[in-house]
Amino acid sequence: MPRIAPLIKKELGSLFNTPMAYILGVTFLVFQGVWFFFLYRFPVMNEASLRGYFGLMPGVFTALVPALTMRSWAEEMRLGTAELYLTLPYREGELALAKLLASFLLLTLLLALTLPVPLTLSSLGDFDPGEILGQYLGILLLGAAAVSVGQFASVLTTNQMSAFLLGFFSLLALTTAHLAAGAPGLPDGAAGVFRYFSLSAHYESFRKGVLDSRDLVFFLLVPVLFQLLTVRVLVWRKWR
């Protein structure tokens, strides 16, 4: 990890040097706040819980994460800097990991900026800290999975918008896969597969404050799988 630290720093710096990160960050924070206080109507719900706040996040991430990651590879490909990047004295896996971690750190920072929500509301009721911890842990893991999907979408194309759309629809499919499990006439096995690949279904336990090893393993395996696929594409491009 220390070997790729300069790469992560460079990637993070380039993310922060574009207005996109700030536009997305502000939009995310304001949207979440408006949803929670005015549309979900937290005061009227009269429940000392942030389930409403975190309940929408998997959906929000389907748009937010591809917007954060769409530049990472697609822009390099378009500008032709990818070839230069790939000649750095790092393996493809390390280069891809650095980009993944940089985007994930940015997402983590955005989530850290939501911490004032529980902090400012805690005096109103008996919020369960364990539940909130589970919610943050779950959304971080879901974010890591989403970032890896976004990165993979970005490496497949040379156009940012294409990368965004590919990432968006991939995440949308993964987030809502459990709904397809209810399709009439679907065999049990297929329904089970759809349910298994749903990001939001695996997030559900975290949202309640329960850590289930099945969900934990899923959220760890998804980034590994998509990171592997990203590296595979990079290697294929390099040798093509």
Place this chain on the structure above:
Amino acid sequence: MTGGRRDLPAFLLTVTLIALAAANSLVYFVRLDLTRNRSFTISPVSRELFREIPEKVRLTYYVSDRLRKLSPIPGRIEDLLREYAAHGRGRIEVSVLAPEKMDPPVRPESLGIVPQQIQVVERNENTIATVYTGILISYLDSRDTLPVVFDTADLEYRLTRGIRKLVSGAEPAVGFLIGRPGSSLSSEFRLLADRLSRSYKVMELARGEAIPRDLSALLVVGGRELEERDLHPVDAFITEGGRALFAVDGVEVDLDRNLQAAAVGDQPLLRLLSAWGVEVGRELVLDARCALMPVQRNTGAVVVRTLEKYNHWVKAQGRGLSRTSPITAGLQALDLYWPSPLSLKPPAGVEAETLVSSSGDSWLMREKFSTNPYEAPLFRTLAADSSGGYVLAAALTGPFPPVFIGGQGARPARAAAPASGPASGPGPDLGSGTGAAPASGHGPAALNSDPAPLSRTAPGSEPGGGSAAASPSRAARIIVVGDSEAPTDLSQFSDGAGNIDFFENAVDWLAGDRGLLEIRVRGSRDTGLGRIEDPGMRNAVLLFSRMVNLFVVPAGLIFYGLYRAWRRRSVHDR
């Protein structure tokens, strides 16, 4: 061979390992419940259930395939059942069956499972589908059914209770002794009786009837119709270590006579409670935190029905509900209708605990009662006392002295109360001539000097009650609620969903089934936003949170971006 092709076997191997790890995780898994009360993990009572089970208990979950595909809830129900099996040491067996796939076909209705109709969208059309989701608990030749299960919130409670009931083969009983005029279990207590019947055999006792020794709890509601002789069995029951809840009024409000209110006179039930250390004030408690009452207003030819705040319907919540008692710890709110204040002066050896109290912004109405909702603006002006925080329900535990069934010439409480007072507080001094008036001054005028001997009934003349007079009392439990309307079906008019929960919890506590009570309580902590009682302060906190999260934090991010851009430009210019 290119580098890409060289890596292919390693890539395929890694993908295979990922698939194996995913499959493995579905077979071997653990759950860690981070919630404070371990709300999503079965409780120690359920984990230790196998100790009470001599033979195998079978839990069969009948769930339609269609429902499993549509909702994640059946999966969670199955998880919970598997947890029972995992802790059951082989004495609890779980199976999940889809009724439509069984061979030979089984009609779940024949097992007591109730079909549910759900709306589904198929080929762009709304259709109604019939699904099943119910649990059959079998033990030897007997069985019990949970007809519909579609929520894990109280499932553990229902399962553990069901298993215990089947294994023990006994059904605990709860008796109602109703002292409200013209009232009966079927006319006024349908909601509560329905709820209690899930766990107990519910019966209505006739006045003066002997109280069965094995009764888990007795509920005495209202005292107007109860004569002294009707209370002899109650006295004996408690003296011998029985468990009872008393819901009584200090001021009665007649619902059939335009809500006319009148202070209760010398009522035997109130004298009995007074001797046991609970004075029921002949006053009404009114509270700014109150329930809404449906009110009809005539505006010319138009009749308008509205819901208006009615200070006589006290809504106890937040700090008004004891967080240390399992009876109220998980309760959101309790609605009390025209309640009267209680003053606690427990006798020697009896411990008293306040369960419910009014808010800091509550007051008393005394003698001149105004209950008409149209006179609501006058309510506060008629305040006789406005110190707030009046006790509305309390629990007492310990040996209670015999009152009516005392020996020859016995006076209430005198005979049994030891000379030395309890450490926790003074016992009632009913014989001193100064009466049992509470220190707070809310005591009833009727219960003052030199109360007459309440009974001269000879020992043994009442069923099961005689011997108690001479022998030392056994530890009993009583709960007193200063309102006889609270357990009635009136609660449905004020959206008082917490009332039935309160009385169910109270009965569980009285019955001594602390384990079952804890299951329900731990999953139902007070999740409301009632910690700040002052509405102005509450709104200020909400406004602050909105400002911080909608403006300050996003603005901070924007300023940071601008600062970075400015710094980069400065470096660039240099």
